[in-house]
Amino acid sequence: MNIRRFAATLVARNREFLRDRMALSWNILLPVLIVMGFAFAFTSDNQDLFKVGVMGAPGAGGAFLAIQHIKFIPVDDLESAVPKVERHQLDMLLDLKQRRYWINRTSANGYMLERLLTATGNVFSRQTVNGKEIRYVDWLIPGVLGMNVMFSSLFGVGYVIVRYRKNGVLKRLKATPLTPFEFLAAQVISRLWLIIMVTGLVYTGTDIFVGFRMNGSYLTLLLVLALGALSMISLGLIVAARMANEEAANGLLNMLSWPMMLLSGVWFSLEGSPQIVQQLALLLPLTHFTQAAREVMIDGAGLWEIRWHLAVLSAMTGIFMTIGARTFRWE
Amino acid sequence: MQPLLEVHRLVKQYRGVRAVDGISFNIERGTCVGLLGPNGAGKTTTVEILEGIIPATSGEILFKGGPIDDQFRQSAGIMFQNTALQEHITVQETLTLFRSFYRHTRPLNELIASCALGDFLSRDVQKLSGGQRQRLLLAIALLNDPEILFLDEPTTGLDPQARRNFWQLIRDIKAEQKTVALTTHYMDEAYQLCDEIAIMDRGRIIAQGSPQQLLKSHFENSVISLPLDHIPASLKESCSLSLHQRNRHVEIHSNDLNSSIRMLLDQGVSLEQMQIRSPTLEDLFLELTGHELRA
Numbered sequence: 113m114n115i116r117r118f119a120a121t122l123v124a125r126n127r128e129f130l131r132d133r134m135a136l137s138w139n140i141l142l143p144v145l146i147v148m149g150f151a152f153a154f155t156s157d158n159q160d161l162f163k164v165g166v167m168g169a170p171g172a173g174g175a176f177l178a179i180q181h182i183k184f185i186p187v188d189d190l191e192s193a194v195p196k197v198e199r200h201q202l203d204m205l206l207d208l209k210q211r212r213y214w215i216n217r218t219s220a221n222g223y224m225l226e227r228l229l230t231a232t233g234n235v236f237s238r239q240t241v242n243g244k245e246i247r248y249v250d251w252l253i254p255g256v257l258g259m260n261v262m263f264s265s266l267f268g269v270g271y272v273i274v275r276y277r278k279n280g281v282l283k284r285l286k287a288t289p290l291t292p293f294e295f296l297a298a299q300v301i302s303r304l305w306l307i308i309m310v311t312g313l314v315y316t317g318t319d320i321f322v323g324f325r326m327n328g329s330y331l332t333l334l335l336v337l338a339l340g341a342l343s344m345i346s347l348g349l350i351v352a353a354r355m356a357n358e359e360a361a362n363g364l365l366n367m368l369s370w371p372m373m374l375l376s377g378v379w380f381s382l383e384g385s386p387q388i389v390q391q392l393a394l395l396l397p398l399t400h401f402t403q404a405a406r407e408v409m410i411d412g413a414g415l416w417e418i419r420w421h422l423a424v425l426s427a428m429t430g431i432f433m434t435i436g437a438r439t440f441r442w443e
Numbered sequence: 444m445q446p447l448l449e450v451h452r453l454v455k456q457y458r459g460v461r462a463v464d465g466i467s468f469n470i471e472r473g474t475c476v477g478l479l480g481p482n483g484a485g486k487t488t489t490v491e492i493l494e495g496i497i498p499a500t501s502g503e504i505l506f507k508g509g510p511i512d513d514q515f516r517q518s519a520g521i522m523f524q525n526t527a528l529q530e531h532i533t534v535q536e537t538l539t540l541f542r543s544f545y546r547h548t549r550p551l552n553e554l555i556a557s558c559a560l561g562d563f564l565s566r567d568v569q570k571l572s573g574g575q576r577q578r579l580l581l582a583i584a585l586l587n588d589p590e591i592l593f594l595d596e597p598t599t600g601l602d603p604q605a606r607r608n609f610w611q612l613i614r615d616i617k618a619e620q621k622t623v624a625l626t627t628h629y630m631d632e633a634y635q636l637c638d639e640i641a642i643m644d645r646g647r648i649i650a651q652g653s654p655q656q657l658l659k660s661h662f663e664n665s666v667i668s669l670p671l672d673h674i675p676a677s678l679k680e681s682c683s684l685s686l687h688q689r690n691r692h693v694e695i696h697s698n699d700l701n702s703s704i705r706m707l708l709d710q711g712v713s714l715e716q717m718q719i720r721s722p723t724l725e726d727l728f729l730e731l732t733g734h735e736l737r738a
Contacts, residue, residue: 116543117543117544119543120539120540120543120544121540123540124529124532124536124540125529127531127532127536128529128530128531128532131531132530132531276527276529279527280523280525280526280527281526281527281528281529283496283523283526284523284526284527284528284583286496287494287495287496287516287519287521287523288516288541288544288545289513289516289517289544289545290544443496443497
């Protein structure tokens with residue numbers, strides 16, 4: 113690899129992105145607005161589906177367990193279920209045997225469920241959640257950051273290279289000594305650098321406006337961000353390898369990004385969803401990014417605790433990048 | 444002396460279409476060779492195979508006696524017919540970007556001056572006029588001080604003044620003894636710039652030589668042009684002149700101007716608005732192919 117050619121291509125791509133004010137402001141503003149919108153919306157939470165973890169024989173719950181629009185999820189042990197209440201993955205945890213329940217005091221859903229529980233004539237004792245309770249917005253932030261990284265990675269590399277191919281930029285570059293590897297490496301590094309910069313801005317901006325929890329190491333979070341972004345940029349390279357039609361590329365990128373966003377637990381926990389959906393979600397890089405980022409930010413997890421996610425993201429990066437680079441054509 | 448580029452029996456077959464049909468020619472050092480022909484004749488396909496952009500179906504291309512390899516990219520300057528450049532980048536930045544790709548480059552200031560880019564160096568490449576854009580693309584093609592320069596339809600879409608300015612730039616390049624391969628469908632452009640031309644039609648070379656040689660070998664005459672309504676219908680049968688109708692004029696190819704004009708006067712033809720000119724490459728093309736050049 114010729115460093116001079118790589119660096120010049122990298123600088124040119126960075127300039128192109130930073131001077132495209134429309135794209136830049138959209139990349140920064142959109143996630144900030146989403147987080148702010150959700151932060152306000154969820155102070156008066158209007159979700160119509162509650163999730164209640166239930167431990168023990170269902171017969172003991174009486175009328176409460178017969179209420180519609182509440183999803184009752186059986187749980188096996190309290191130790192793993194209580195933190196889910198903290199993280200808004202469960203709105204309430206009900207221990208039918210000991211006749212007690214847990215709610216998160218910051219959760220509007222928890223409050224509503226508590227009122228419903230007492231209104232149905234059940235006498236349960238309220239338990240406090242151990243440790244600091246987290247708000248929905250604390251849980252949401254890593255997901256929104258991940259979603260932004262996903263869109264920026266897939267469209268910022270996939271769509272841009274397809275556009276270059278369609279309008280002849282790639283053909284002109286092919287006529288120079290620049291190699292495909294140098295070109296692709298410049299695109300990947302440029303996008304990675306921009307994602308880290310933009311995510312940093314979004315992180316700071318949302319922290320100023322809504323304030324959220326960060327219990328882990330910033331370096332660990334940076335590693336999660338870099339690996340998550342690399343895996344999704346590499347996925348974008350596969351889309352960009354051969355296609356020369358922007359509309360088709362747009363369709364394919366949407367087909368990848370929307371199911372990924374819905375299945376990766378960005379907005380709502382997949383707790384209680386069918387097993388097959390949860391298994392499928394593990395095949396998506398965004399799931400591992402979001403889960404790892406949540407563990408670092410909310411639980412203060414270190415590298416060892418999130419090793420599984422990091423390993424999967426690294427493997428995905430390697431596989432996607434190999435396929436993308438091997439199948440790449442200038443035209 | 445060995446030609447700089449040798450092309451032997453080059454073929455490019457697309458599904459159902461033979462775009463290039465077994466052509467051979469050489470490009471000597473320091474010459475300007477033109478590939479001429481109408482749209483779809485196979486000029487761009489040929490030149491893109493020579494540039495290494497698309498592979499040939501069969502045939503052989505030798506650069507300095509050897510096969511085309513990676514070094515060829517360092518030695519060739521290329522200006523495509525249609526090129527987009529990265530957006531939101533200035534002229535100066537674009538030149539710097541492309542300059543970094545090559546080991547040996549010309550001084551940027553010299554190139555900026557010779558291609559007259561100085562007035563718009565800090566302008567976004569998207570905001571250039573047609574002529575400015577072509578001059579920038581030419582400067583990019585010259586950045587590596589190439590041994591051979593490929594220009595594919597370089598003046599298509601330019602206004603007459605911009606075309607003339609561009610021709611002068613190419614003449615300056617020729618004066619530096621550079622080798623130039625040019626495709627064009629403008630016969631006047633080929634006549635003005637090329638030392639040697641190959642006229643292509645339907646993927647084949649149908650005539651080859653210097654413009655002067657080609658015209659001399661096919662025409663020993665002048666062309667008399669008269670308005671169509673000056674020519675009586677009976678003239679074609681009653682005299683031995685060779686008549687060709689072109690739009691609203693009739694052209695008469697004449698070996699003996701005096702006797703042809705005398706014959707026209709004898710037939711009572713008015714010589715008002717008569718024009719006499721030498722045959723052009725366009726006449727030659729029509730003579731060779733029998734169909735309109737830009738059809």
